[in-house]
Amino acid sequence: MKKKMALALSVVMASSCMSVTGYAANFKDINDVPWDGAKTVINSVADLGLLSGYEDNTFRARNSVTYCEAIQMLYATLQRSGTAKQMDAADHYKYISFLQGYNIPTWAQAAVAYGLQNNIITTNDMVKFMSGKTSNFATRQDVAKMFGNALAIRYDVDRSMKAAVAFKDFYRISDDSAILVDLLARLGIVSGDNGNNFNPTNNINRAEMAVMLDKTYNLLKNGVETTGTITEFEDSGSYYKVTIKTDAGTSLDFHAVPNLVKVYSGSGNSELAMSRLNAGDKISFAYNGGSLESIRVMDGSSTQQKYNITGYITALKSGEIRIENENTGLAEVLAFDGSCVFYLDNKSVRKSELEAKLKDNSDKHAYAGINTKTTVEKDKDSSGNSTQVEKTYVTEIYVSFADEYTRTGVVDKMETNYISYKPTDSSSTNMTYFASDCKYYIGDKSVSQSDLKSLANSGTVYVKITINKEDKASKVVLSEESFTADSNSSAKIYDVKDLTESQLVVNSGGDKITYKFGSTNSISNITFYTWDEDDKEWVTVKVSNAESYFDKNDRASKNVFCKIEFNSGGKINRIYVSTKKSAWSTGSESSAERKAEVDSISDNTLKFKNSTVSYTLLNQYNVKINPDKDVDAITGTVNGALVKNPLSILGGKTSSLTLFRKMVEASDVTVYAEIKADGNNVIQSIEARPTAAKGKLVSYDADKKELVLDCNGKEITFITTRKPSTGTDDYTYEDLETSGYIGSILSLTFNSDGIVTKIAVNENAYEKGKVSVKGVAESAKDGLKFKGKSKVYSWLGRSNTEIHNYSLESSSLDRVKDAIDDKDITVYAEVRLTEKEQVDRINVYVQDAEGKFEEFDESKNTVRIITDSGNRFTFNAVTKPTISISGVASGKWNDLAVGKSVKLTFNSDGLLKSVEG
Numbered sequence: 023m024k025k026k027m028a029l030a031l032s033v034v035m036a037s038s039c040m041s042v043t044g045y046a047a048n049f050k051d052i053n054d055v056p057w058d059g060a061k062t063v064i065n066s067v068a069d070l071g072l073l074s075g076y077e078d079n080t081f082r083a084r085n086s087v088t089y090c091e092a093i094q095m096l097y098a099t100l101q102r103s104g105t106a107k108q109m110d111a112a113d114h115y116k117y118i119s120f121l122q123g124y125n126i127p128t129w130a131q132a133a134v135a136y137g138l139q140n141n142i143i144t145t146n147d148m149v150k151f152m153s154g155k156t157s158n159f160a161t162r163q164d165v166a167k168m169f170g171n172a173l174a175i176r177y178d179v180d181r182s183m184k185a186a187v188a189f190k191d192f193y194r195i196s197d198d199s200a201i202l203v204d205l206l207a208r209l210g211i212v213s214g215d216n217g218n219n220f221n222p223t224n225n226i227n228r229a230e231m232a233v234m235l236d237k238t239y240n241l242l243k244n245g246v247e248t249t250g251t252i253t254e255f256e257d258s259g260s261y262y263k264v265t266i267k268t269d270a271g272t273s274l275d276f277h278a279v280p281n282l283v284k285v286y287s288g289s290g291n292s293e294l295a296m297s298r299l300n301a302g303d304k305i306s307f308a309y310n311g312g313s314l315e316s317i318r319v320m321d322g323s324s325t326q327q328k329y330n331i332t333g334y335i336t337a338l339k340s341g342e343i344r345i346e347n348e349n350t351g352l353a354e355v356l357a358f359d360g361s362c363v364f365y366l367d368n369k370s371v372r373k374s375e376l377e378a379k380l381k382d383n384s385d386k387h388a389y390a391g392i393n394t395k396t397t398v399e400k401d402k403d404s405s406g407n408s409t410q411v412e413k414t415y416v417t418e419i420y421v422s423f424a425d426e427y428t429r430t431g432v433v434d435k436m437e438t439n440y441i442s443y444k445p446t447d448s449s450s451t452n453m454t455y456f457a458s459d460c461k462y463y464i465g466d467k468s469v470s471q472s473d474l475k476s477l478a479n480s481g482t483v484y485v486k487i488t489i490n491k492e493d494k495a496s497k498v499v500l501s502e503e504s505f506t507a508d509s510n511s512s513a514k515i516y517d518v519k520d521l522t523e524s525q526l527v528v529n530s531g532g533d534k535i536t537y538k539f540g541s542t543n544s545i546s547n548i549t550f551y552t553w554d555e556d557d558k559e560w561v562t563v564k565v566s567n568a569e570s571y572f573d574k575n576d577r578a579s580k581n582v583f584c585k586i587e588f589n590s591g592g593k594i595n596r597i598y599v600s601t602k603k604s605a606w607s608t609g610s611e612s613s614a615e616r617k618a619e620v621d622s623i624s625d626n627t628l629k630f631k632n633s634t635v636s637y638t639l640l641n642q643y644n645v646k647i648n649p650d651k652d653v654d655a656i657t658g659t660v661n662g663a664l665v666k667n668p669l670s671i672l673g674g675k676t677s678s679l680t681l682f683r684k685m686v687e688a689s690d691v692t693v694y695a696e697i698k699a700d701g702n703n704v705i706q707s708i709e710a711r712p713t714a715a716k717g718k719l720v721s722y723d724a725d726k727k728e729l730v731l732d733c734n735g736k737e738i739t740f741i742t743t744r745k746p747s748t749g750t751d752d753y754t755y756e757d758l759e760t761s762g763y764i765g766s767i768l769s770l771t772f773n774s775d776g777i778v779t780k781i782a783v784n785e786n787a788y789e790k791g792k793v794s795v796k797g798v799a800e801s802a803k804d805g806l807k808f809k810g811k812s813k814v815y816s817w818l819g820r821s822n823t824e825i826h827n828y829s830l831e832s833s834s835l836d837r838v839k840d841a842i843d844d845k846d847i848t849v850y851a852e853v854r855l856t857e858k859e860q861v862d863r864i865n866v867y868v869q870d871a872e873g874k875f876e877e878f879d880e881s882k883n884t885v886r887i888i889t890d891s892g893n894r895f896t897f898n899a900v901t902k903p904t905i906s907i908s909g910v911a912s913g914k915w916n917d918l919a920v921g922k923s924v925k926l927t928f929n930s931d932g933l934l935k936s937v938e939g
Contacts, residue, residue: 049081063236064229072098072235073228083229088157089150090130092165092231093143096172097133099235103242105172109136120145125152142171163199163222165231166212169238170202179205189220196222208269210249210306210320211237241308249306249320250274254536255299262296264314266307276314284316293368294319295418297393298329301535329391329420331356334427338380343416345390348429352450359395359415366421376421385491386423393418426496430486430505436478438471441498443485454487457494464500465634473632474500480630481615481696502614502635515603518582521572523565526597528584537586537594539565553600560598560605568599575601606702614703617696620710623686628705630695637697638704639679672711673776675728675739682710688733690716711776715740716769716784722758729778731768740770742778749782758783760796760852760865794859798869799851801843806853806861815853818860828932829868831884831896838866846889847871850932867932868897875924875939878905878915885934887924897926899934907939 049068052061064081067073073095075081087095100106109132117135126134126148134151137143150158170179179201186192186204195203203220206212211234214220250268264276278296285294296317299305304320331354337344342357364376371379380388394414401411431443434451442453462474477483477500486505488497499505516528516535523545526537539545550568551560563571575582580601587596600606616637618630627636671677671685685693692714698707715738717731727742746755757763758781771780795815797808805814817823817835827833829849830841842849848870854863873887876894885903886896905912910919924939 049075049079051080051082054083064232067232067235067239070102070239072102072239073232081228083227083232085228086159086225087165087228087231089147089160089164090127090134090152090157092160092226093137093168094130094133095231095235096142096168096238097136099239100172100242103239105242106136106140108132109139113139124148125155127157137168140172140175142168159225161223162212162220162226162230163195163203165226165234166203166206166222167199169211169234170199170205173209173211173238173241174202174205180208186220189214189218191219191221194222195220206234208249209237209241211241249304251535252299252301252303252305253534255301255303256538257297262299264299266305278314283314286316286318287368293365293370295363295365295393297418301537302530330394331392333390333392335380335388335390335421338377343390343392343419345392348445356392356394356414356416359417362416363418364421365419368420368422376419379421379423383423386425387427387489387491389422389424389427391420392416426488426490428486428488430484433478433483433485433500436475438475441478441485441487441495443487454489454493454495456498457490457492457496460495461497463498464632467632469632474498477502477618477632480618500634502616502633515583515585515606518572518584518599521569521582521584521599523569526584526586528586548594549596551596551598553598553602553605555602568597571599614699614701615697616699618694619713620686620693620695623683628686628695628697635703637699638702640705668707670709671776672709673741673772673778674710674712675741681738682708684736684738685710685712688715688717688736688738690733691738711774712740712770712772713776714770714772716767719758719763719766719768721764722755724755724759729770729781731770740778741776742781743773746778747780749780753783755781757796794853794855796852797850799842799849799866801839806842806851806864808851815855816860818856818862823861824854824863826863826865829866829897829928829934831882831898837895838864840893841866841868841895844889844891844893844895846873846891847895867930868926868928868934869932870928871895871897871926873924873926875907875915875919875922875937877920878937885926885937887926897928897934898932900929903934904936907937 049064052064064073064083068075068081097106101108114132114135117138118131121131121134134143138145147164150160150164152158181201183201183204185207186195186200188207189195189203192200199222203212203222212220248268250266252264253267253273254263254265256263258277260279262278262280264278266274266276268274280296283296285296285299287294299317299319306318306320308315331345331347333345333348333354335343335345336353342355344353344355346352347354358373362373364371364373366376366379393416395417396412396414398410399413401409429443429445429452431445431452434442434444436442440453440455442451444451462469462471464474464477478485482502484501484504486499486501487495490496514530516530518526519529519534520527524539526539528535528537539548545565548565550563550565552563552568552571553559554561572582583600583603583605585598585606586594587598588594598605616630616633618633621629621631621633623629623639626639628639629636669677669679669682671682674681674685682693685691691712693710694713695708695710697705697709699705715731715733717733717738720730720732720737722729722742724742724744727744729740729742731738731740742755748754748758753763758768763783766783767785769782769784770778771782773779795808797811800807800809805816807814823835825833825835825838827838830837838849841847842851847868850867850869852865852867853861856862871887871889873889873895876886876888878885883899883901883903884896885899885905886894888894905915907915907919907922907924910922919939922939924937926934927936927938929935
């Protein structure tokens with residue numbers, strides 16, 4: 023009986039509710055996985071037999087996992103890693119009746135029985151497993167509880183639960199699961215989503231399960247593992263000195279010999295050489311006693327990007343490699359070190375295997391990351407004399423194949439069929455032609471080639487080019503921010519603890535990190551900067567000067583800060599040192615120039631059209647002035663030197679930020695600007711000019727060369743040339759000064775100085791008519807003539823002629839004729855004519871008048887006089903006209919001035935402005 027039971031259990035363990043596929047790589051849907059890296063993990067756990075596929079050869083990564091499947095997979099993992107032995111048949115038999123009572127399927131009974139016996143699950147958990155004969159899906163927190171209970175036998179739990187509390191939805195994790203979720207988070211078995219939520223009540227899917235199985239297996243198989251940060255990493259020749267500060271606060275020192283300690287990248291099985299580690303790397307590691315067994319670099323570490331050289335292989339011979347350097351664009355020939363190691367797709371291979379793969383994939387691009395070492399060797403010069411020379415050898419080479427590859431750099435020039443650019447960290451210029459189906463982007467936005475060209479030629483612009491098999495660009499992406507900014511420059515400001523010609527030591531969150539200057543970070547490739555507080559700028563210095571700067575301020579008990587930038591190979595490129603954290607608030611360590619059409623201003627943020635970057639506007643642009651010097655408020659000078667306004671608006675009446683905002687915010691005004699911004703995209707100077715505008719005419723003064731438009735409710739004053747063109751013979755710039763055009767819709771054309779050179783009338787204020795003739799009006803028999811001209815224009819008649827009268831209180835044609843006929847009144851008229859040259863419309867302005875004073879009606883703001891011809895006229899006046907009549911006190915005019923002779927003068931709108939007598 024006992025032998026039969028053992029045989030039955032072996033069958034149970036070999037079977038499952040899912041049929042096992044032969045090889046993981048054969049899954050038909052292996053590319054349909056939820057995130058990068060999942061494919062590698064799924065293949066790994068499938069090869070180990072921890073998680074299998076379906077009968078139709080699919081994996082179905084997004085399918086949910088049941089409680090029975092979860093405990094079965096955990097049981098298999100514990101067995102495969104050597105942590106658990108197969109359950110004894112007699113022990114299993116004790117649970118048969120109990121499990122059958124909960125409808126646990128036969129294939130899962132051994133795993134469930136093991137879980138019950140070893141306190142991985144409890145009898146209270148059994149109600150979750152099945153609903154009748156149907157298996158229930160497991161939640162993330164319940165699976166974490168199973169795995170946590172299994173691992174808690176070997177690893178201590180932390181009642182403070184710092185790791186679990188870090189999840190944003192920690193409050194949703196059940197009390198009995200929280201401490202075990204914390205254990206798995208500390209061990210790196212589980213993590214949150216992109217928003218750092220654990221999602222405890224969500225069903226766990228097969229891809230997530232694969233990750234948990236893979237990490238648990240590796241943890242159990244490789245021994246004690248924990249997480250921490252490398253604080254010191256030093257090459258001592260035959261071994262590396264590694265100091266690791268664990269997340270628990272313990273500092274551990276190791277001597278690690280390359281090739282004896284496995285180094286992995288991220289959560290998969292990608293291998294790394296130990297030389298690629300660096301101080302500051304976040305890792306998980308396994309060790310036994312005082313010996314390191316393995317190191318796993320956490321996802322996102324810069325170590326995964328760290329090479330001395332990157333580029334594309336052009337030839338591989340027995341003792342050397344030829345490569346087109348990605349950073350410099352130059353061809354290089356490098357010799358192999360005798361112990362050089364080769365990796366293909368992050369798996370260690372022999373050199374012969376790599377050569378065979380290069381031949382098999384000759385139609386693809388072979389991308390290589392190369393690490394090197396430099397030695398000093400004896401040689402002979404051309405005269406045969408012994409000398410010492412530096413020689414560089416390849417110690418590690420990482421190769422992968424691709425149909426396309428990308429390059430980044432700074433745009434030099436873009437034309438219709440090609441783009442030229444300087445590759446990152448290079449002074450050479452490359453040129454790439456566009457494929458016929460090339461796609462163009464600004465950031466994530468698809469754009470036309472013309473939009474891309476406009477941005478490409480607008481200042482400092484960065485490019486990322488995808489190059490196809492024919493060495494043509496299949497995709498071009500432009501941005502005003504460097505594509506390597508996130509991975510190659512440190513956003514952190516560090517406290518400097520030591521700076522010498524051999525190392526930089528900084529404090530990061532209480533941890534001391536040491537950067538050694540040597541083979542990893544060659545001092546000759548690092549540029550040092552110190553902050554000049556007087557001139558408010560970064561100054562390039564030698565490393566010895568940077569060291570003196572630190573020593574001087576350190577002795578004076580001043581804090582010294584720094585920022586570190588890395589190049590695309592992960593090596594230190596620049597180091598900025600300052601005693602002022604404010605040095606970086608100006609962002610002066612880098613700057614950008616931009617010239618393009620302004621798209622918008624919102625909340626002190628300026629954006630250009632087709633731009634990927636927002637620039638900050640200052641309410642008041644500060645000129646770089648020594649704070650110890652005073653600015654003369656009247657002359658705008660500092661010690662006699664003129665202070666230049668960093669905001670200039672060409673063609674603007676003023677150069678104020680208010681006017682600049684008004685122009686940009688008016689949707690019918692197009693504004694072009696050239697800016698200089700610091701490294702934090704704060705604008706230091708602006709030169710702006712309008713390039714197009716449309717709006718209603720408010721006023722135009724040709725003598726002052728000022729034209730005011732109402733552009734979407736914003737009145738803006740534009741400067742014009744002395745005689746702007748109208749583009750038509752129907753009207754001139756002088757006609758536009760007349761009141762008949764007020765309210766007309768105008769379009770303006772500007773020159774490169776922002777000055778209006780052309781004014782076009784889109785829609786006239788009085789029904790698209792035109793002023794045909796104007797001047798001082800004189801009477802004529804049955805018509806109208808103008809002073810100095812003989813031509814007579816007939817009237818259409820009282821009911822047909824349109825009167826637009828500014829001066830006279832009455833606007834009847836008869837009263838207009840009376841004013842024109844009266845020798846004591848000078849009338850200026852603007853006339854629109856019919857095709858038969860009849861007066862269709864007349865605008866009337868009184869220029870001056872004489873007569874006897876009769877009344878000033880303050881309520882109506884009018885003045886009435888009687889001319890010598892006996893005509894009474896009432897004129898519209900400005901608000902509070904000037905009245906000065908000899909011998910009459912102010913306010914007594916209607917009592918004492920009646921009958922006195924007066925002269926009336928009018929403004930340009932025909933409104934009475936003064937009465938004198």
